[in-house]
Amino acid sequence: MSVTKSSALVLSGLLLLLTIELSFTSSIYLNGFVVLASAVYLMTKKKWFGLFGLVFFPLIPALGTYWSVYLYGNNPDYGLVLVSRTFAFAAIGMVFAFGVDLEELLLILEQKKLPTSFVYGILVVLHAMPMIQKEIVALREASLFRGKKLHFYSPLMYLKVIFVANHWRDSYTEAMFSRGFDEEGERTHYTQYKVCPKGLAILGVLTVISQIILITT
Numbered sequence: 626m627s628v629t630k631s632s633a634l635v636l637s638g639l640l641l642l643l644t645i646e647l648s649f650t651s652s653i654y655l656n657g658f659v660v661l662a663s664a665v666y667l668m669t670k671k672k673w674f675g676l677f678g679l680v681f682f683p684l685i686p687a688l689g690t691y692w693s694v695y696l697y698g699n700n701p702d703y704g705l706v707l708v709s710r711t712f713a714f715a716a717i718g719m720v721f722a723f724g725v726d727l728e729e730l731l732l733i734l735e736q737k738k739l740p741t742s743f744v745y746g747i748l749v750v751l752h753a754m755p756m757i758q759k760e761i762v763a764l765r766e767a768s769l770f771r772g773k774k775l776h777f778y779s780p781l782m783y784l785k786v787i788f789v790a791n792h793w794r795d796s797y798t799e800a801m802f803s804r805g806f807d808e809e810g811e812r813t814h815y816t817q818y819k820v821c822p823k824g825l826a827i828l829g830v831l832t833v834i835s836q837i838i839l840i841t842t
Contacts, residue, residue, distance in 0.1 A: 627815065627816050627817070628816075628817050628818075628819055629816050629817070629818050629819070630818075630819050630820070630821035630822075630824075631729055631733060631818045631819070631820070631821060631824075632820065632821045632824030632825065632828065633725050633726055633729050633730040633733060633818075634730060634733045634734070634737075634818075634820070635820060635824060635825055635828050636720075636724060636725055636824070636828060637721065637725055637730055639828050639831065639832055640717050640720060640721050640725075642832070643659055643713075643717060643835065644714070644717055646835075646839060647659070647710055647713050647714065647717075650839060651703070651706045652706075652838065652839055652842045653705060653706055653709045653842075654838050654842045655713075655835060655838045655839050655842065656706070656709035656710050656712065656713040657709060657713075658834070658835060658838055659713040659716055659717065659835070660679070660709070660712050660713055660716045662831060663679060663716035663717065663719060663720045664676060664679060664716070666720055666724060667679065667719060667720065667723060667724075670723065670724060672719075672723040672724070674723075675719040675720075675722065675723035675724075676719075678715065678719050679712070679715055679716050679719045682715055683711045683712050683714070683715035686711055687707075687708040687711040687712060688708075690704065690707045690708060690711060691704040691705070691707065691708045692704075694707060727751065728748060728751060729818070731744045731747055731748060732744070732814075732816070732818065733818045736814060736817070736818060741812060745801065749797050753790075753793065753797075756793075757786065757789075757790065760786065760789050761782065761786060764782055764785050764786070765782070768782075
C-alpha cells in the first residue's frame with residue numbers, strides 16, 4: 626500500500642464554497658481577489674492556456690453584460706460587479722480544470738464513502754473518451770468512403786456513437802465483474818490519499834482571507 630498526498634479534495638471544496646458565495650454576494654473586492662489568486666496559482670503551475678482562458682474567454686460576455694447594464698440598467702456600478710463576477714467564475718473554472726485531477730478526486734471521494742458504482746461509472750466514461758474520439762474519426766472516414774460527409778452537428782454521427790457506447794457498456798460491465806467488482810462488498814485500496822499539509826495550510830489561509838474580504842465589504 627502506498628500513501629499519496631493530495632490537495633484535490635480541499636481545493637475542490639474551496640472552489641465550491643467560493644462559487645456559492647460569489648453567486649449570492651456583490652463584492653467586487655472578493656471577485657478581484659479570486660481572479661488574482663487564481664492567476665497566481667495558474668502561473669505557479671505553468672498552466673499558460675488556463676491563464677489565457679481566464680483572461681480572454683470571459684472577455685466578450687463580460688463586456689456584453691456591462692454594456693447591457695449601462696444602457697438599460699438603473700445602476701451602472703452594478704455592471705462592474707457582474708463583469709468582475711464573470712471573470713471570477715471563469716477563474717474558478719480554470720483552476721478546477723487545470724488544477725484538479727478529476728480521476729484522483731473521484732478516487733478520494735470513493736475512499737470517503739461515495740458510492741463505488743457511481744465513481745467507477747464516471748471513471749469508465751473518462752477512460753473511454755479517447756476510444757470514443759477514435760470511433761468518431763472512424764465513422765467520419767467510413768462515411769466519406771460512402772460519399773457522405775458527417776459534420777459535428779450531424780444527428781447520424783451522434784446516433785452511431787450512442788449505439789457503439791451502448792455496446793461498450795455491456796463489455797465494460799462484464800470486464801468489471803470478471804475482475805471481482807462487487808457493489809456491496811468491501812474494497813481495499815492500494816493507494817491511500819492523504820491531505821497534503823502544505824496545500825491545506827495555503828488553502829486555509831486563502832479561505833480566511835476570502836471570508837474577511839466578504840465580511841468587511
